[in-house]
Amino acid sequence: MRAPFSWIKPxxxxxxIEPADCWVDPSRAVDHALVTHxxxxxxxxxxxxxxxxxxxxxxxxxxxxxREGATPVEYGETxxxxxxxxxxxxxxxxxxxxxxxxxxxxxxxxxxxxxxKRREDPTCPPFEVQKCDIFITEATxxxxxxxxxxxxxxMAKLLDRLRAHPDRCVLVGAYALGKAQRVISELRRAxxxxxxxxxxxxxxxxxxxxxxxxxxxxxxxxxxxxxxxMRGAIVVCPPSALNDRWSRRLPDPITAMASGWMRIRQxxxxxxxxxxxxxxxxxxxxxxxxxxxxxxxxxxxITHGREDALLRWCxxxxxxxxxxxxxxxEDEDD
Amino acid sequence: MEEFAALIDALVYTxxxxxxxxxxxxxLQATPDPDRGWALAALSDGxxxxxxxxxxxxxxLKDRIDPVLWTLSRDFVGDTAExxxxxxxxxxxxxxPPTLSETVGLLDAMNRKTVLxxxxxxxxxxxxxxxxxxxxxxxGGMRIGVSSRLAKTAFAQAFDVxxxxxxxxxxxxxxxYPELFAWAADGEDPPDIENLPTFRPFMLAHPLEETVVDLExxxxxxxxxxxxxxxxxxxxxTRLYSRSGxxxxxxxxxxxxxxxxxAVLDGELLVRGSTQGGEAxxxxxxxxxxxxxxxxxxxxxxxxxxxxxxxxxxxxxxxxEDLRPQPWTQRRERLEALASRLPASHFDISSVVxxxxxxxxxxIREGSRExxxxxxxxxxxxxxxxxxxxxxxxxxxKRDPLLVDxxxxxxxxxxxxxxxxxxxxxFGCWDGDPDKGADLLPVGKAYSGFTxxxxxxxxxxxxxxxxxxxxxxxxxxxxxxxxxxxxxxHESKRHKSGLAMRFPRIHRIRWDKxxxxxxxxxxxxxxxxx
Numbered sequence: 001m002r003a004p005f006s007w008i009k010p011x012x013x014x015x016x017i018e019p020a021d022c023w024v025d026p027s028r029a030v031d032h033a034l035v036t037h038x039x040x041x042x043x044x045x046x047x048x049x050x051x052x053x054x055x056x057x058x059x060x061x062x063x064x065x066x067r068e069g070a071t072p073v074e075y076g077e078t079x080x081x082x083x084x085x086x087x088x089x090x091x092x093x094x095x096x097x098x099x100x101x102x103x104x105x106x107x108x109x110x111x112x113x114x115x116x117k118r119r120e121d122p123t124c125p126p127f128e129v130q131k132c133d134i135f136i137t138e139a140t141x142x143x144x145x146x147x148x149x150x151x152x153x154x155m156a157k158l159l160d161r162l163r164a165h166p167d168r169c170v171l172v173g174a175y176a177l178g179k180a181q182r183v184i185s186e187l188r189r190a191x192x193x194x195x196x197x198x199x200x201x202x203x204x205x206x207x208x209x210x211x212x213x214x215x216x217x218x219x220x221x222x223x224x225x226x227x228x229x230m231r232g233a234i235v236v237c238p239p240s241a242l243n244d245r246w247s248r249r250l251p252d253p254i255t256a257m258a259s260g261w262m263r264i265r266q267x268x269x270x271x272x273x274x275x276x277x278x279x280x281x282x283x284x285x286x287x288x289x290x291x292x293x294x295x296x297x298x299x300x301x302i303t304h305g306r307e308d309a310l311l312r313w314c315x316x317x318x319x320x321x322x323x324x325x326x327x328x329x330e331d332e333d334d
Numbered sequence: 335m336e337e338f339a340a341l342i343d344a345l346v347y348t349x350x351x352x353x354x355x356x357x358x359x360x361x362l363q364a365t366p367d368p369d370r371g372w373a374l375a376a377l378s379d380g381x382x383x384x385x386x387x388x389x390x391x392x393x394x395l396k397d398r399i400d401p402v403l404w405t406l407s408r409d410f411v412g413d414t415a416e417x418x419x420x421x422x423x424x425x426x427x428x429x430x431p432p433t434l435s436e437t438v439g440l441l442d443a444m445n446r447k448t449v450l451x452x453x454x455x456x457x458x459x460x461x462x463x464x465x466x467x468x469x470x471x472x473x474g475g476m477r478i479g480v481s482s483r484l485a486k487t488a489f490a491q492a493f494d495v496x497x498x499x500x501x502x503x504x505x506x507x508x509x510x511y512p513e514l515f516a517w518a519a520d521g522e523d524p525p526d527i528e529n530l531p532t533f534r535p536f537m538l539a540h541p542l543e544e545t546v547v548d549l550e551x552x553x554x555x556x557x558x559x560x561x562x563x564x565x566x567x568x569x570x571x572t573r574l575y576s577r578s579g580x581x582x583x584x585x586x587x588x589x590x591x592x593x594x595x596x597a598v599l600d601g602e603l604l605v606r607g608s609t610q611g612g613e614a615x616x617x618x619x620x621x622x623x624x625x626x627x628x629x630x631x632x633x634x635x636x637x638x639x640x641x642x643x644x645x646x647x648x649x650x651x652x653x654x655e656d657l658r659p660q661p662w663t664q665r666r667e668r669l670e671a672l673a674s675r676l677p678a679s680h681f682d683i684s685s686v687v688x689x690x691x692x693x694x695x696x697x698i699r700e701g702s703r704e705x706x707x708x709x710x711x712x713x714x715x716x717x718x719x720x721x722x723x724x725x726x727x728x729x730x731x732k733r734d735p736l737l738v739d740x741x742x743x744x745x746x747x748x749x750x751x752x753x754x755x756x757x758x759x760x761f762g763c764w765d766g767d768p769d770k771g772a773d774l775l776p777v778g779k780a781y782s783g784f785t786x787x788x789x790x791x792x793x794x795x796x797x798x799x800x801x802x803x804x805x806x807x808x809x810x811x812x813x814x815x816x817x818x819x820x821x822x823x824h825e826s827k828r829h830k831s832g833l834a835m836r837f838p839r840i841h842r843i844r845w846d847k848x849x850x851x852x853x854x855x856x857x858x859x860x861x862x863x864x
Contacts, residue, residue: 143407144403144407145407145421264411264416264753265347265413266411266412266413266753267753268347269347269479270753272349274349275347309406316400
């Protein structure tokens, strides 16, 4: 008889589903890929066939010009792959379109989370806990020092600073896919109605979010405006533009960055950030450990991030776990 | 304490020097005595609480959190105080923060034993920011991008006094500096330091780099390979200070009763030997001097084996007269006259290097290597003695570094600005022909010489090429070549190779070079100077 779970194989370049000859989030082009979400370290172009949520496919088309072989799956929908493998896409709460993928074969259930968080996010449906035998979890913030504060506190910090400097602007570095739109949505929720200015690289993704029903309020492009228009305003740009020449066109910007890494002072200093905003689309330590408890899988496989500490936690709490050495996943600018 | 913690946080996230000055100055103006004095001491590294060590914090945390999780967290964050402030369990009671003075009093009263019960009580009275400030304060060295000089400049700015004057009084005073605040903030008489053997700030040099100077205007001296010291006699007492102003008198007792007059002298501390020439006999290499450094007590044997002396560079004060405003040529004359009155057993004078022109001097400098000399100093003949580093007066002209190609072997995460990046590298040379199965032996460690961009690439390289983990140390695939620059190389038992480099730094990263083309141990050994 076949050994249990031998149909699913963690390889350096992704998770391989043998009977279906198919990969989850492969880091190189393959014939058949299941993609959890649109971030570059999980989704890349060149696959023969790409199975993902319609939102993720739209994001991939925008970012990598992939259209051929796109196979949409709605949340909660199950598709049958070759070799008797079923794949179901479940909300992961990470960014628009992000999904966990539940794989079922021969009565065995495996969940690949991709990236996820447990906090509320106005731009995507919340993470759903589903039972499984093997839970393959991320661990980007898998250290007990990571505890993301309530986002309302961070928004208040940002708006306070904005009000204290009516002649300047606050320039918020935020990952162009997900973080930026979440920050804008949360600002709107906090009652900030003023126009928000965007770096050109953000525009298309914001429009895509709006097309998918996420209300971002009035957005303007920095390129269309002079310094004086932006005094007292919030400007959002990709993290790479924070210390770039580009920011010289802004009125004496206060440099902020929205990222889970901002919890660590030196990380903020390394990026020359004056106003660190601890906002992440990944689960923090508390969320990771809570999720492992709630999913209560027979075994936990831990992918990219601080896997050592999460492994240790599993060991201390008598939970079976192993670390997967996947290549190509990076600490994105979350 | 909240105000102090807020100041620390604001300073951590502020880039601009002017903004930092403004933040500190505003705090000093708004805060009452003695809190502001303690804050000034903390920012200028003037506080020391011997009972609280990094290991104390580590032990406290390991009682409260799994030791492995602590170590992994500390390793990633790169800073013990910050890690502890983040991991400390939230107290059940709402915090009731102490004042800064109360905190200092409590820390000061702790000993090795009581600290284990007292420090947690203090931690429980603070929030995460407060705990960070507390632990930074308690362990000394805030490392928040504020130098001692910047703190003093902010003080001067807050009360509109001259920073040079602050520097002058500084080393005669103790935290929380009541006399300093009385003088600067309340207009009272300046502190009297005339009869105290206090440290006077050193005059420092800029690297010469591409500058060419006219020897009509500049005098050249050797830059000796020892440590820069200041020997001060006043009020019947002699003290020896290191470059940073630390009192190292106890380490060199033989120099404390050989200065017959009140004076402040600037010179190089060396031990007797034969490699570094001088007028009154030679000195040993830096390696020999190292045997004497950092000791709290000195044995007779040490004194006999490694006798120390001062090679004089300059005279600042002499028998009540302040010579610092005078031009270098005049101070030099006074120094030469003075040197003849000092015992030759413990003093000689750093000779002036004569050269026809700059080109000639350049050749002399190139020939200086076998003398274990660091290079040359160029001093403008009309330069007064001014605290700190002023452009155009003094230059240091180090000889060119030695270079060798090494292979990256191990990496460790850095701290401070480099926290959480793999930024400390151990590298090795081949102990034979690598194509015939020779091994790499570690020859040194470096954590500087690369840009932030390069650091990111190196960090990625380490993470993707890890073949072994030993606690915080990663062993990497032996495939990346560093061109390593260093000042000299010596025999050493510290490394298996039997060699140790002085001031090694990454000169270039040779992504292109195959590792088997890196240098062999023999090539490095051939560069030993002593």
